[in-house]
Amino acid sequence: MPVITAAIDPVTRIEGHLKVEVDVDTVDGVQQVVDARSVGTLFRGFEIVLQGRDPRDAPIITSRICGVCPTAHSMAAALLLDSVYGTNPPEASRLLRNLVHGACFLESDILHFYLLCLPDYIRGPSMAPWLPGLELGRRLDPAAESRLVAGYLKAIDLRRKCHEMGAIYGGKLPHTPGFIAGGFTAVSSSANKTAFGSLLAEILEFIERTYIPDVELLGSLYGEYFRIGRGPGNLLSFGVFEDGAGGHLLARGRTVNGTASPLPVDVAQITEQVTHSWYDDATNDLAPAGGSTVPLSPKPDAYSWLKAPRYGGAVYECGPLSRMAVAGHYRRGISVMDRHLARAHEALRIAQAMQGWLTALPTGTGAFDPFDPGMIANVDTLGLTEAPRGALGHWIHMDGTAIGRYQVITPTCWNCSPRDTAGQPGAMEAALIGTPVARADHPVEVLRVVHSFDPCLDCATHVMRPGEEARVIPLWRPPAARAGRGRA
Amino acid sequence: MTTISRRSFLRYCTASAAVLGLDPLRLGLLNDAMANPSAPSVIWLHGSSCTGCSVSLLNRITATGDTIAQVLVNDINLIFHATLMASAGDPAVAELLRVRKSGNFVLVCEGGVPTAFGGRCCITYGFGGGEITYMQAVQELAAKAAAIVCAGTCASFGGIPRSGSNPTGVVSVRELTGRPTINISGCPANPDWMVWAIVQLLTGTPVTLDANGRPVDLYAKDLAGAAAPELIHDKCPRNPALTGAPLAAGFGEDGHCLELLGCRGPHTRARCEACWNGVPGQGTWCIGVNAPCHGCTEPGFPGPQPFYEPFSG
Known part of the structure; x- marks a missing residue:
């Protein structure tokens, strides 16, 4: 039987622009994905926008990299600026940053499972935008489907409430102006603490009583997805939610192929490879601190706008499962369904921690450490945090008191990268290979694997190094040139 | 099914x-x-x-x-x-x-x-x-x-x-x-x-x-459809003409006008004060959390000027 190449373009229910190409063949009697290519189809050039700007603008500008994880960028930029100016924001700043970022985590978790993933398993109402729907196998009984649809509808309201909650201190979401160099803008009062706490209690109850049970229900009905979509097996987390003692609620670390105890993260081990990306090979394998982005297309064997970040040359997955595994809270395994389950249980932990941060939040005091923007403490520095979908790093090089260079590596760059110089597929590509596909013309199984990584291609758009002329001419090789791409 | x-x-x-x-x-x-x-x-x-x-x-x-x-x-x-x-x-x-x-x-x-x-x-x-x-x-x-x-x-x-x-x-x-x-x-x-x-x-x-x-x-117009000033500053509850309070000199000063911290409200047309997240009329907005308006509804947004220096329009 010939290899069938199926392309899903656009991959919907993600943020941004993604195409996934899979080659399907029958191996050992099972029709399955034998090769996969993840193609980022959007390039936005954000880092060049930052060049020359006042660095204090970074949380505002970088928030607009992604409307789904805006506070992750604001947080990374604010942490970076704490280092640039050598500020020491008061405790209230740490708590407010954590609370608003936490609100966006919970929003993103609920959005991801119900609005972005569930339509891969259940049918929505018989109208747009749920029609035309996917050809789904008959799996759910009416009672189970009704329950999940009820959860979906409740989720629409609950995810909105997460943003309403975060905006109490963030002002507006997405794109809060609350994160600033030196701290946070808002001042807490007993009234807004009560309002925040009341929404948080409702969201926490939803996570406990609906979200986690719904994920467990789906997992029980689609048990094979605990065996599908493993990927590289290496898990990375930069750590998130500063605990005030130099650590994080969810620790920084990595595991290699199931190592029981996490290994430390040495940022110097991170490089970006571009052999299969539309960038000049002269910029291959650079560390982000000295990174360079020179678009180049056409280019033989390149197929994505995403670079391929690697740690010590190895492929890593990041995201909720990685964080929970590194922190020692989740050991069940690595798969499509494990990603959903770990995420739901992480949401519960974060919501519970938020209750503690809220209680500790002092009222009536500012959350800002004044500083002189003309005094630069660190010319080259970085800010590491986690977006809901995984590890996020911002790197800066100061030129006087302005931004000289700014580099961003987003979680989707880790998860949805193309092959690297050694030919290793990216994490999601690797996870796709071996996925059984019932109908190659309708590969819903592929979507289930893709969505478990929560791709965000708005974020992933790698950005250009300031001051260098783009050399991109036509972008896409004709389809014929791709047709011959081989089996795994 | x-x-x-x-x-x-x-x-x-x-x-x-x-x-x-x-x-x-x-x-x-x-x-x-x-x-x-x-x-x-x-x-x-x-x-x-x-x-x-x-x-x-x-x-x-x-x-x-x-x-x-x-x-x-x-x-x-x-x-x-x-x-x-x-x-x-x-x-x-x-x-x-x-x-x-x-x-x-x-x-x-x-x-x-x-x-x-x-x-x-x-x-x-x-x-x-x-x-x-x-x-x-x-x-x-x-x-x-x-x-x-x-x-x-x-x-x-x-x-x-x-x-x-x-x-x-x-x-x-x-x-x-x-x-x-x-x-x-x-x-x-x-x-x-x-x-x-x-x-x-x-x-x-x-x-x-x-x-x-x-x-x-x-x-x-305001939420009820009545005519209202276009500029945010002209309807801002922190407008010094309204409050008589001093301008904020730093972040975290509740209720003070944010003009010295870069607020673009005097140059921005919008009715953000009516609500961002939450029920209209009771919700939140940027200035409500002591954050200067960045003028995000204006054609010139973001412009080359720094967000946190007084805005000259």
Whole structure:
């Protein structure tokens, strides 16, 4: 039987622009994905926008990299600026940053499972935008489907409430102006603490009583997805939610192929490879601190706008499962369904921690450490945090008191990268290979694997190094040139 | 397999007559429009965007507690929206092309249009083995659309991706197509303003636009529809003329005017004070948390000036 190449373009229910190409063949009697290519189809050039700007603008500008994880960028930029100016924001700043970022985590978790993933398993109402729907196998009984649809509808309201909650201190979401160099803008009062706490209690109850049970229900009905979509097996987390003692609620670390105890993260081990990306090979394998982005297309064997970040040359997955595994809270395994389950249980932990941060939040005091923007403490520095979908790093090089260079590596760059110089597929590509596909013309199984990584291609758009002329001419090789791409 | 019907879906939603907080006359028009099988569909495209305006749309809530679920079920036949639609790949695109052919649709654009590299740094969908750029999709759809709504500052004016010396050559939808657009600027666009604009179009209600293509009603009227100052500063509860309080000298001073910290309220037209997240009239906004207005609804946003130095306009 010939290899069938199926392309899903656009991959919907993600943020941004993604195409996934899979080659399907029958191996050992099972029709399955034998090769996969993840193609980022959007390039936005954000880092060049930052060049020359006042660095204090970074949380505002970088928030607009992604409307789904805006506070992750604001947080990374604010942490970076704490280092640039050598500020020491008061405790209230740490708590407010954590609370608003936490609100966006919970929003993103609920959005991801119900609005972005569930339509891969259940049918929505018989109208747009749920029609035309996917050809789904008959799996759910009416009672189970009704329950999940009820959860979906409740989720629409609950995810909105997460943003309403975060905006109490963030002002507006997405794109809060609350994160600033030196701290946070808002001042807490007993009234807004009560309002925040009341929404948080409702969201926490939803996570406990609906979200986690719904994920467990789906997992029980689609048990094979605990065996599908493993990927590289290496898990990375930069750590998130500063605990005030130099650590994080969810620790920084990595595991290699199931190592029981996490290994430390040495940022110097991170490089970006571009052999299969539309960038000049002269910029291959650079560390982000000295990174360079020179678009180049056409280019033989390149197929994505995403670079391929690697740690010590190895492929890593990041995201909720990685964080929970590194922190020692989740050991069940690595798969499509494990990603959903770990995420739901992480949401519960974060919501519970938020209750503690809220209680500790002092009222009536500012959350800002004044500083002189003309005094630069660190010319080259970085800010590491986690977006809901995984590890996020911002790197800066100061030129006087302005931004000289700014580099961003987003979680989707880790998860949805193309092959690297050694030919290793990216994490999601690797996870796709071996996925059984019932109908190659309708590969819903592929979507289930893709969505478990929560791709965000708005974020992933790698950005250009300031001051260098783009050399991109036509972008896409004709389809014929791709047709011959081989089996795994 | 249970296919949930529109009727049974409605059972899950909070039943409410005042779907959009409209007056009875407008509501009647909307009901008529929706009862009419020839009511326009809505096609929502993403370009050089962050999806923030879509996320913002999902934050919609009315004073009566109605959410975006009601809007989707009752008011808008949203046939293409990459973040919300169930479908993917070819079936999704086929539906888009079917409606495009009919010409009976409102086009909503989120994100500016990259024009560098022949537009190929933003591919909206694949079809027939080819790659359709956002630039091409907007041109083709705009030529047929009954009306065009720009959701957010990027589609309206170019926004942050256009600033500095960005290499992707982003332009606004109006600049690309030469067609009039209804610009719902804001970064992101306010959900109430977006739904308001789409409903005006579906009900055939004329929309008066200012020189920047923005509906005058959204910038120069308050929630109740009464005339209001356009500039944020002129209606800001922290306006020193109103409070008699000193200007804030640093962050964290509740109630003080933020002009010295970079507030662009004196140069920004919008009715943000009415609400961002939460029930209109009771919700939050940037200045409410001591953050200076960054002028995100203005054509000049973000501009080269630093956000945290006094703004000279």
